[in-house]
Amino acid sequence: MTLPHPNADQISLPIVLAVLGDPTRLAIVRFLASKEGVPMNCSKFLDLGSKTNLSYHLAKLREAGVTRTEAVGTNRMITLRRDDLDRRFPGLLDSVIAAAGDDKALPMVGAAEIEIGA
Amino acid sequence: MTLPHPNADQISLPIVLAVLGDPTRLAIVRFLASKEGVPMNCSKFLDLGSKTNLSYHLAKLREAGVTRTEAVGTNRMITLRRDDLDRRFPGLLDSVIAAAGDDKALPMVGAAEIEIGA
DNA sequence: CCAATTGTTCAATAACTTTTGAACTAAAGG
DNA sequence: CCTTTAGTTCAAAAGTTATTGAACAATTGG
Numbered sequence: 001m002t003l004p005h006p007n008a009d010q011i012s013l014p015i016v017l018a019v020l021g022d023p024t025r026l027a028i029v030r031f032l033a034s035k036e037g038v039p040m041n042c043s044k045f046l047d048l049g050s051k052t053n054l055s056y057h058l059a060k061l062r063e064a065g066v067t068r069t070e071a072v073g074t075n076r077m078i079t080l081r082r083d084d085l086d087r088r089f090p091g092l093l094d095s096v097i098a099a100a101g102d103d104k105a106l107p108m109v110g111a112a113e114i115e116i117g118a
Numbered sequence: 119m120t121l122p123h124p125n126a127d128q129i130s131l132p133i134v135l136a137v138l139g140d141p142t143r144l145a146i147v148r149f150l151a152s153k154e155g156v157p158m159n160c161s162k163f164l165d166l167g168s169k170t171n172l173s174y175h176l177a178k179l180r181e182a183g184v185t186r187t188e189a190v191g192t193n194r195m196i197t198l199r200r201d202d203l204d205r206r207f208p209g210l211l212d213s214v215i216a217a218a219g220d221d222k223a224l225p226m227v228g229a230a231e232i233e234i235g236a
Numbered sequence: 237c238c239a240a241t242t243g244t245t246c247a248a249t250a251a252c253t254t255t256t257g258a259a260c261t262a263a264a265g266g
Numbered sequence: 267c268c269t270t271t272a273g274t275t276c277a278a279a280a281g282t283t284a285t286t287g288a289a290c291a292a293t294t295g296g
Contacts, residue, residue, distance in 0.1 A: 013217045014141050014224070021136025022284090042243065053285055055244060060283095074242040074293045091213035099131045099207040106132070140254090160273065171255060173274060178253095192263050192272040238296085245290070253282070260275070266268090 003062060003069050003076075008084040011065035016089070019064040020096060023106055024048050025057050029066065030100040031109040032080045033093075039070075039077035048107050121180060121187050121194075126202040129183035134207070137182040138214060141224050142166050143175050147184065148218045149227040150198045151211075157188075157195035166225050 020026055027048055032040060045054050058078060061067040065084065070077045085093045100106060138144055145166055150158060163172050176196065179185040183202065188195045203211045218224060 012223065013214070013221055014139050014144050016139075017135050017144070017214070018139025021132050021134075021139045023132045024284095026132050026135070043241095049284095050286070051243070052245090052287075056284070059244090071243095071292095074291095076243070089213060089217040091209050092217060095207060095209035095213050096131070096135070099210060103131055105130065142254095161271095168256075169273070170257075170275090174254075177274090189262095189273095192261095194273070239294100240296100241294080242292085243290105244292100246288090247286100249284100249286080251282100251284075253280100255280075256278085258276090261273090262271100264269100264271080266270095 003071070005062060005068060006065040008065070008081075008088055011084065011088050013089060015064045016066060016085075016092075019060050019066060022057070022060075024053075025061055025066075026096075026100050026103075027107045027109060028057065028061065029080065030097060030106065032067065032078065033097045036080060036082070039072075039079055041075040041077060045109055047109050047111055121189070123180060123186060124183045126183070126199075126206055129202065129206050131207060133182045134184060134203070134210075137178050137184060140175070140178075142171075143179055143184075144214075144218055144221075145225045145227060146175065146179065147198065148215060148224065150185065150196065151215045154198060154200070157190075157197055159193045159195060163227055165227050165229055 020029065028045055031045070042051070042054055042058060045058075048054065049057070058067070058069065058076070062069045065081060068079050068081050070079075080093070082093060138147065146163055149163070160169070160172055160176060163176075166172065167175070176185070176187065176194075180187045183199060186197050186199050188197075198211070200211060
């Protein structure tokens with residue numbers, strides 16, 4: 001039941017960049033970064049797409065080594081692999097997150113709650 | 119004859135990341151960074167692909183705002199848009215270039231010359 | 237045990253991206 | 267003017283990625 005992850009030294013720069021070069025996945029990473037330390041389950045991201053589609057994007061992030069996914073019951077707890085990414089590509093994640101931080105063009109996790117007023 | 123470039127504020131983070139997430143284009147950017155200040159014409163990159171294919175990749179880099187291409191006679195002089203990228207996404211280009219700097223998996227501009235011994 | 241919840245897998249399709257070669261344009265030099 | 271050099275454009279083919287819905291697991295709680 002443990003999902004496959006690359007080890008730190010297998011993480012590839014072009015693959016990480018390509019994986020982050022998708023607005024849905026960049027929005028996921030931005031949200032994870034904003035809640036660092038708090039493990040997130042997939043349903044948090046349902047704003048960004050269907051359950052199936054998220055499963056696809058979250059698998060891409062995991063396979064690229066950007067996130068770690070751990071099964072806890074029927075949930076998947078997803079965290080950023082910040083330490084591994086920082087070791088491998090110093091400064092990259094921080095600059096991407098900072099740049100994504102104020103990007104109005106990216107989809108937003110939690111957009112629905114704001115419109116409803118929750 | 120002036121080729122179309124986005125202005126600095128039109129440069130999009132996901133597009134830049136997606137464009138850099140291709141090994142050929144990342145190799146081009148790494149090479150441009152290693153020769154910063156020296157304008158490069160396209161034939162410098164023929165190691166990385168056919169003339170047509172390079173024209174395609176160089177257009178992608180230009181359209182994303184990563185490079186600037188200026189026509190000088192029949193040549194195209196290509197430079198990194200470092201100042202615009204640094205203003206827009208501080209630290210991003212440097213961390214990408216640093217990470218690409220020692221990536222053995224990326225194709226190398228000038229690989230042929232080394233093998234021949236020129 | 238049954239139902240609900242959480243997420244995956246599969247196959248199909250749609251939509252893009254990359255690569256190719258042939259034909260083309262534009263400037264430079266003889 | 268004619269040829270060479272440098273690069274673009276176009277259309278086709280190949281390959282890849284994203285999105286969908288239906289069916290499937292696995293765990294939890296009643």
